[in-house]
Amino acid sequence: MKHRHVIDLEDLTFAQLQQTIELAGKIKADPVKYSHVCDGKIMATLFYEPSTRTQMSFQTAMMRLGGKIIGFDNPQNSSVSKGESLKDTITIVSGYADIIAMRNPVEGSAKAASLYSSVPVINAGDGGHLHPTQTLTDLVTLSNEKGRLNHLKIGLCGDLKNGRTVHSLIKTMSHFEGNSFVLISTKELSIPDYIKDIMDKAGCPYEEVDDLQSNIADLDVLYMTRIQRERFASEEDYQAQKGQYILDTEKMSYAKKDMIVLHPLPRVDEITVEVDDDPRACYFKQAVYGMYGRMALIMLLLEDKDYFFHSNDKKFISDVKCKNPRCIVNQEAYLPKKYYLKDNHKICDYCDNEIE
Template sequence: MNLPHLIDLDDLQVAQWEKLIMLAGEISKKPSDYFGRLSGKIMATLFYEPSTRTQMSFQTAMLRLGGEVIGFDNPQNSSVAKGESLKDTVKIMSGYADILVIRHPYEGSAKAASLYASCPVINAGDGGHLHPTQTLTDLVTLKQEKGRLTNLTIGLCGDLKNGRTVHSLLKAMVKFKGNRFVLISTEELRIPSYIRDILQANGCPFEEVFSLEEAIGELDVLYMTRIQKERFSSEEEYKRQNSIYTLDEKKLERAKLDMKIMHPLPRVDEIADAVDTDPRAIYFKQAAYGIYARMALILMLFDGSLPATAIPKPRTGGFSCLNLHCITQTEKYLPNLYKGSGDMLECEYCSQRILI
């Protein structure tokens, strides 16, 4: 049965993004008009890794809409600790709830969950891959705070390799005309090749630079990200990258007066506390917009405004995804799902390229 899911914003048309953004803006102006809309509905939140903002904003969104929330925020407190597969957990929980929200450390986990769920699934972050509801939040924030989603010079700084928020945002913003990107990172933390391919395929201008200080003056938006300790294989590797980029008052002296500073949070030390009082800093407002973005998404998944997600057909062949962080590495029963043609395929779960 085909159901509406949100695994990747690319599952939707830009016109549907715009409808979501518009509804979120309307909700933000008068949220009380939407209280109680989903009375009797149940959301299950399956959080296999830690979260504060994403988990609580989903819970807040559902509660404000009049629904109830069940689920877990630590897999060790569930049957996962006993060895239960993702498939079985999803089958059970989608029998209890009307909608599932899943966060998981392995890439492609939300796509895998959608194959077995009997209700809509929302991707709340799958490893270092995608985070579509954070991107929806970012689009709502930009629309409300900059007044447009076009003709922006956007700097993204920090862990661009593992930053799923970065990947999702880049994939989204290439769809709006006139946008340009400045990608600020170390050589080791550059964007993955599949994201670079998307930028090039869309004819979107971008440059990859090392210095935040030198780039900041040309930006309309600066999207800061933390160096993600949990994505590194060793403490030593993490320490080599940590604290390279810190936004402080001195660097802001070079920035435009109307530049907006965003961050998906949590932050560690990449934004100095003194920046919080700068009127250009909107990351706490950004977090608040996340509630309205998720309220809009939940409403549209329930009211039939979003289309059913196509179920990909398995492909045969003696090849497999080599990404060690792909969900297929741990959930061995999953069917082989690839897109593309010829000698170059892409894993349907994690977007890793496979040369056959």
């Protein structure tokens, strides 16, 4: 079965990924050339939780390609507030638009949306699960700023448990030759086991540490993340983790002269404003690179008839309930239960959590 949805960046083949990154570079070099390629096309941006960069980046990308936008940035301003299901929202909106970009705080929601959409769905973030276009942003940035996507030592610091940008980046970069990771977090915010399984399977070296300053010296890339208040069950739990990792000019003095600092933004207090003046700070440029990456992805999904993906060949198991309380199947009861076997473990096809 063929489809054109981007739920996980791994939906793209290596060749398609390279094609997208290269096109982003061409658009950046000559944006006027591409300013009318989406004339007459409509994108729906459905944002069920707050966003600045991702939402505006998608909207700007579509408008710079000559297209138009519809959608909402608050579900309370839509029929969702009246109890409309995800299925019904997507079915209706896909009849109005040519492409959908959706952010939803519930894990697996983008995969669920793709089951009912007649147009391409791009996952703009589904809870603490995945954020593929942020990873595309990161890849375009690395390609431009480091000149390569392989043989990089990448430090990831902060909320590695709930950081969907971290999960997506590791999943993708594990497939490039010679990459390794330093995972810097508290025990409470350590990387999920399913991401470790991906690195192990790819033969990608990684180490888990809890100190930033003593591990920054040999990094090629430092990826800082925010401790996400919205992902914690209580304010007390959040306060216990807040402020654990702060990148400042003193810590930067230990880093390589050509190391770059990335951050998906927004930041709170994890990078001091003094670091902004350091030429190695690339997080503001990173946001602009993201617009070009999304322009390329939108173009290919709407204009290139060969830019489709084959569904993964998985043997699904029915009628097994996912025990992840944050999974979409536990909020939208009509969804088909889709699980697959991986190394004799049952894995939810929506949220990638193991079914015990």
